[in-house]
Amino acid sequence: MSIEQTLNHYSSLSAGLAGESLPWLQAMRQEALALFADRGFPTLRDEDWRYTKLSVLDKTRFETVPQALADPDLLSAYQLEEAYHLVMVNGHFSPELSDGLPASVNGSSLRQALLQQPDQVAEYLGKALPASEHGLITFNNAWFNDGIWLEVGKSQVLDKPIQILHLVTSAQALAATRNIFILHPHAKVEIIETYVGTASSSLTVSINECFLGADAELKLAKLQAEPEKAVHFGGSYVKQARSSRFKHQNFAFGAQIARTDIHTDLFQAAECQLDGLYVAGQRQHLDTLTRINHLQAHGISREFYKGVLDDNARGVFQGRVVVAQDAQKTDSEMNNRNLLLSANAEIDSKPQLEIYADDVKCSHGMTVGQLDEKSMFYLQSRAIDQEAARDLLTFAFANEMVEKVEHTGFKALLHQQLLQRFPAIHL
Amino acid sequence: MLSIQNLHASVGDKPILKGLSLEIAPGEVHAIMGPNGAGKSTLSHVLSGKSGYTVTAGSVTYQGKDLLDMEPEIRAREGVFLAFQYPVEIPGVSNIYLLKAALNAVRKHKGLPEVDAMDFLTLVKDKVKLLQMDEKFLYRAVNEGFSGGEKKRNEILQAAILEPNLCILDETDSGLDIDALRIVSEGVNSLRSPDRAFLMITHYQRLLDYIKPDVVHVLADGRIVKTGGPELALELEEKGYSWLEG
Numbered sequence: 001m002s003i004e005q006t007l008n009h010y011s012s013l014s015a016g017l018a019g020e021s022l023p024w025l026q027a028m029r030q031e032a033l034a035l036f037a038d039r040g041f042p043t044l045r046d047e048d049w050r051y052t053k054l055s056v057l058d059k060t061r062f063e064t065v066p067q068a069l070a071d072p073d074l075l076s077a078y079q080l081e082e083a084y085h086l087v088m089v090n091g092h093f094s095p096e097l098s099d100g101l102p103a104s105v106n107g108s109s110l111r112q113a114l115l116q117q118p119d120q121v122a123e124y125l126g127k128a129l130p131a132s133e134h135g136l137i138t139f140n141n142a143w144f145n146d147g148i149w150l151e152v153g154k155s156q157v158l159d160k161p162i163q164i165l166h167l168v169t170s171a172q173a174l175a176a177t178r179n180i181f182i183l184h185p186h187a188k189v190e191i192i193e194t195y196v197g198t199a200s201s202s203l204t205v206s207i208n209e210c211f212l213g214a215d216a217e218l219k220l221a222k223l224q225a226e227p228e229k230a231v232h233f234g235g236s237y238v239k240q241a242r243s244s245r246f247k248h249q250n251f252a253f254g255a256q257i258a259r260t261d262i263h264t265d266l267f268q269a270a271e272c273q274l275d276g277l278y279v280a281g282q283r284q285h286l287d288t289l290t291r292i293n294h295l296q297a298h299g300i301s302r303e304f305y306k307g308v309l310d311d312n313a314r315g316v317f318q319g320r321v322v323v324a325q326d327a328q329k330t331d332s333e334m335n336n337r338n339l340l341l342s343a344n345a346e347i348d349s350k351p352q353l354e355i356y357a358d359d360v361k362c363s364h365g366m367t368v369g370q371l372d373e374k375s376m377f378y379l380q381s382r383a384i385d386q387e388a389a390r391d392l393l394t395f396a397f398a399n400e401m402v403e404k405v406e407h408t409g410f411k412a413l414l415h416q417q418l419l420q421r422f423p424a425i426h427l
Numbered sequence: 428m429l430s431i432q433n434l435h436a437s438v439g440d441k442p443i444l445k446g447l448s449l450e451i452a453p454g455e456v457h458a459i460m461g462p463n464g465a466g467k468s469t470l471s472h473v474l475s476g477k478s479g480y481t482v483t484a485g486s487v488t489y490q491g492k493d494l495l496d497m498e499p500e501i502r503a504r505e506g507v508f509l510a511f512q513y514p515v516e517i518p519g520v521s522n523i524y525l526l527k528a529a530l531n532a533v534r535k536h537k538g539l540p541e542v543d544a545m546d547f548l549t550l551v552k553d554k555v556k557l558l559q560m561d562e563k564f565l566y567r568a569v570n571e572g573f574s575g576g577e578k579k580r581n582e583i584l585q586a587a588i589l590e591p592n593l594c595i596l597d598e599t600d601s602g603l604d605i606d607a608l609r610i611v612s613e614g615v616n617s618l619r620s621p622d623r624a625f626l627m628i629t630h631y632q633r634l635l636d637y638i639k640p641d642v643v644h645v646l647a648d649g650r651i652v653k654t655g656g657p658e659l660a661l662e663l664e665e666k667g668y669s670w671l672e673g
Contacts, residue, residue, distance in 0.1 A: 373478075378515035381475050382525060382585065383503035383532035392528075396519025396568075426528070 001058050003040035007033065010143050013064045013174070018145050019114035024122055032131070032141035041135040048134065051316040051348045052259055052287045056231060062174035062203040064145065067092035070167045071198055078194050080409040083163040086148055090168055091175030091204075093146050097165075104156035105189075110147035110178055121149065124180050128209040128237040130263065136233045140207045144178040147206075150191075154184040154213070161190035161219075161407055168197030168204060168226065177206045181220075185213035185241075192410055193222040193234075196254070201229040208236040212244035212270075219247045221410065225254040225417055228282070235261035240270035249405060250276035250305075252286045253417050259287040266327075269298040276305040277401035279421055280313035280345075287316035294327035294357075303334040308398050309345035320352040321362065328357050334364040339371070339397050341390070391422035428453045428624050429494075429593055434485035435649075436466075436473050443469040445649035446485070451593070454621040458635055459628045460660060461646035462668040467628045468512065470646070471597040474626075475509035476502050489593065503529070504536035508591035510582040512598040517569040522581065525569050526551060526588050533589055554587040558614045576607030583614040594618065596627045600634035612637030632664040 001009065011033070019025040041057045042049035070089045075097065079085055086107070087097035093109030101107040113121050131141060148164055168175055183189060195204060204226065212218055218238075226232050232255040238246050244267075252258055264272050278286040292301045307315045315338065323330045338347045351364040371393050379389035398418055405411040419425060429451040436444040443466045451457050461467050473480050474487065476499035487494040494502060517525070531541045542550075555562055558580045570578050579599055586594055596615065600608055615625070615638050627638060635643070635657065643660045645653040647668065653659065 374515050375517050377477055377499060378511065378517065379525070380499040381477075381503055381509050381511075382529040383500050383536070383589070384525075384528055385500045385532070386498070388528070388532075389500075392520060393517070396517065399519050426531070 001061070003037060006040060006058065007037055009061050010139075014143055017143065018111040019118065022114060022118055022122075025114070025125070028126055029142050032138045035132055035138045036135060036142055039135055039138070041139070046134060048289055048318065051314070052257065052285065054257065056257065057203070060172070060201065060203075063172050065090045065170040065173045067094060068169050070094070070097060070169060074167060074169070074196065074198055075165070078165060078196050078413065080161075080163050080192065080407070080413065082407070082409055083161045083192065085163050085165060087165045088146070088148070088167065088175070088177060090170055090173045091145055091177050093148070101162070102158065104153055104158065106151040106153070108149050110149045110180065111145075113149035120151070121180070124182060124209060124211060125178070126209070128211060128239050129207070130237070136205055137207065137235065140176055140178060140205045144176045144207070147178040147180070149180050151182040152184060152187040152189050155186040156184075157188040158190065161192050163192045163194060166193065166195045166204065166206060168199045168202040168230065171200045171202075173199050173202045175202065175204045175206065179206065179208045181208060181210045181218065183212050183216035183218055186215045187213065188217045190219040190407070191221070192407065193220070195222070195224045195226050195232060195234065197227050197230065199227060199230065202226070202231070204230065204232045204234070206234045210236060210238040210246070212238065212240045212246060214242045215244060216241070217245040217247075221249040221251075221405065222260070223251045223253070223414065223417070224258055224260070226258070227254065228256060230255040230258075232258035236263070238262070238264035238272075240264055240266045240272065242268040242270065244270050246270070246272040248272070248274045249401075250274070250288065251401070251414055251417075252276070252278040252288065253421070255284070255286075257285045259289070262290045263293070264291070265293045265295055266299040266301065268296040271300040273301070274303040274305075275401060275404055277307070277398055278305075278315050279308045279398055279418065280315055281310040281421065282313060283311070284313045286313070289318040290320070292321045292332065294321070294323045294330040294332065296324075296326055297328045297330070299327060299330050301332045305336045306398060306401050307336070307338040307347060308341065308394055309338065309347055310341040312342070312344045314346045315348070317347070317349045318352070319350070319364070320354065321364070323353075323355045323357050323360050323362065325356040328359045330357060330360040330362065332360070332362040336366045338368045339394060340368055341371070341394065385424075388424040391424040395419065395422045395425055428490060429626070430488040432486045432488075434473070434487060435483045436469060436480050437483055438469070438480060442483070443649055444473065447646070447650055449644065449651060451624045451626060453592070453624055455642065456619065456625040456627065456638065456640045457642045457644065458640040458660065459626065459644045459646050460630070460632070460663055463630070465646045466649045467630075467646055468597060471509055471595050471628055474595055475499060475507065500532070503589075504533050506592035508586050508589055508594045510579070510586060510594065510596045510599050512601060514570045514578040514582055516571045518571050520569050521566055522569050523551065523565040526565075526585065529585065530588055551588065554584055557587065557617060558584050559610050560584065575602035576604065576611075579603060579607065579611050580614065583611055587614065587618060592623055594623065594625045596625065598629060599627070600629055600631060608634070608637060632660045635660045
């Protein structure tokens with residue numbers, strides 16, 4: 001399909017998009033359509049996409065599908081105990097499957113928020129987003145159809161995490177969602193995103209805009225375990241006011257092609273910690289791009305990503321830290337460690353530092369390695385066969401990231417997901 | 428139990444073992460002593476199946492089978508245990524997991540069912556006590572951050588759980604202070620039995636004060652140059668190795 005055909009196809013699906021009666025939103029969508037008409041989906045010519053080929057998006061016409069019922073087994077396999085659940089099915093919010101939220105949170109579907117409190121939404125929607133950055137952001141701006149709106153009041157602390165389950169259950173489904181998380185000063189909340197499904201093929205384009213007030217704390221975790229033919233784009237764009245803390249944990253296990261973008265803007269003394277793990281096998285392609293912008297002084301950022309690439313899989317890690325001229329006393333560390341298990345696996349890792357201030361402490365590092373022969377022999381000499389030793393050491397390498405997760409149920413789910421990849425381990 | 432005949436082994440093009448022969452019967456404790464570079468560690472590595480060594484001549488028969496034909500894990504399952512000179516740290520794998528996985532692999536090989544979880548815990552705690560280790564070690568990553576003495580005790584703990592037929596102790600005394608040496612030796616002595624053999628590889632005589640060998644061999648330049656009783660070790664301690672060479 002040409003860009004024009006793609007544009008026409010998705011525009012033909014756009015009757016009844018969320019907030020269609022709102023002029024400001026219409027204007028935003030028109031602007032996005034014009035941008036998309038010009039550039040289409042990202043291509044290898046875009047610097048930030050040079051390792052990730054999205055030609056499948058030009059070949060497949062994904063469809064908006066009516067909200068189908070979620071398979072109860074799918075839901076129960078991923079629904080965590082000790083959490084509030086918000087469920088999206090094929091890109092539509094499902095009130096029947098979702099829990100009520102405590103009074104300290106103003107939460108609803110984005111579609112409903114656009115009907116009931118459009119002025120509040122207008123204050124935030126699109127405000128954390130680099131709208132012209134690339135074609136999937138543009139795509140989302142043009143065609144997002146629902147999502148989650150969460151506003152946590154000043155000094156409110158949630159007693160348990162909110163789990164947002166994004167389920168894709170229909171073949172060829174398009175799930176284009178926009179989620180807005182607002183934490184007023186001193187608020188504290190934990191959100192766990194779970195992207196899973198049963199669809200034979202699907203396209204998810206999900207964007208989070210996060211606004212952290214002064215001294216607020218957002219812990220955002222993401223599990224992407226979509227089916228093997230899925231195409232996934234998930235972006236989190238974060239504004240961090242003074243002394244706020246943003247902690248992101250990113251687990252990419254599924255999909256055929258998946259990309260996660262994380263951008264965060266840190267103002268005075270804000271802190272962020274980005275941890276992640278990608279485990280890819282077969283012909284999977286898992287891509288992560290992070291951008292940490294230190295805009296003001298005394299910010300702290302920590303980033304630690306691990307990757308395991310097997311078979312013909314390819315991993316991409318692009319981590320950029322930008323320290324603005326005013327961001328003196330910035331303290332930043334970035335590390336990316338990769339395990340290549342096959343001669344045909346590939347990792348493209350690009351840690352980047354751009355520093356415009358003169359009094360900062362920044363470091364970054366990257367490693368690519370194979371399994372340690374000494375450890376392999378040690379395990380074999382303890383009666384463990386080669387395959388199990390390989391799986392065990394790989395699991396141990398990856399599991400370090402899972403061990404950082406605090407929520408017991410989520411950690412157990414991640415363990416289970418990871419162990420599925422290493423069948424030679426018997427616990 | 429173990430019969431080594433005219434064993435030649437090299438690393439790359441360099442011959443290290445040059446016609447080593449040795450017979451060990453069940454219940455016996457043999458010590459192999461020798462100067463640095465004599466081939467002591469090569470012998471333990473060749474017996475346990477570490478890669479990087481080429482056997483160019485000779486044979487090793489273990490319980491009537493060709494040992495050199497077995498993968499390292501099969502040797503372990505058949506009852507050959509190597510206590511490493513430098514035990515490897517394995518971050519992310521707990522000690523107790525490794526012990527259980529290893530024991531079950533051995534049991535499966537013998538056609539036995541997996542060990543019952545409660546029985547296993549009782550067994551492990553019993554052996555931990557024997558080696559005067561803290562139970563906390565069970566839940567820590569294998570050897571990670573362990574002191575030299577703790578690592579060696581951990582090796583003997585593994586042997587105590589796996590109950591091998593042939594135990595190769597590679598420089599088990601190296602890096603141990605006198606208290607740790609005593610504890611490790613007591614652990615080894617408790618494993619001595621009429622059906623179990625030991626091959627102790629050591630540079631110094633002091634280990635042999637704690638673990639009494641039946642036979643002492645001197646290895647020099649890839650060959651056994653002298654074999655005798657425990658008194659040979661004392662003689663070596665007194666005279667050094669130089670009188671045997673040349």
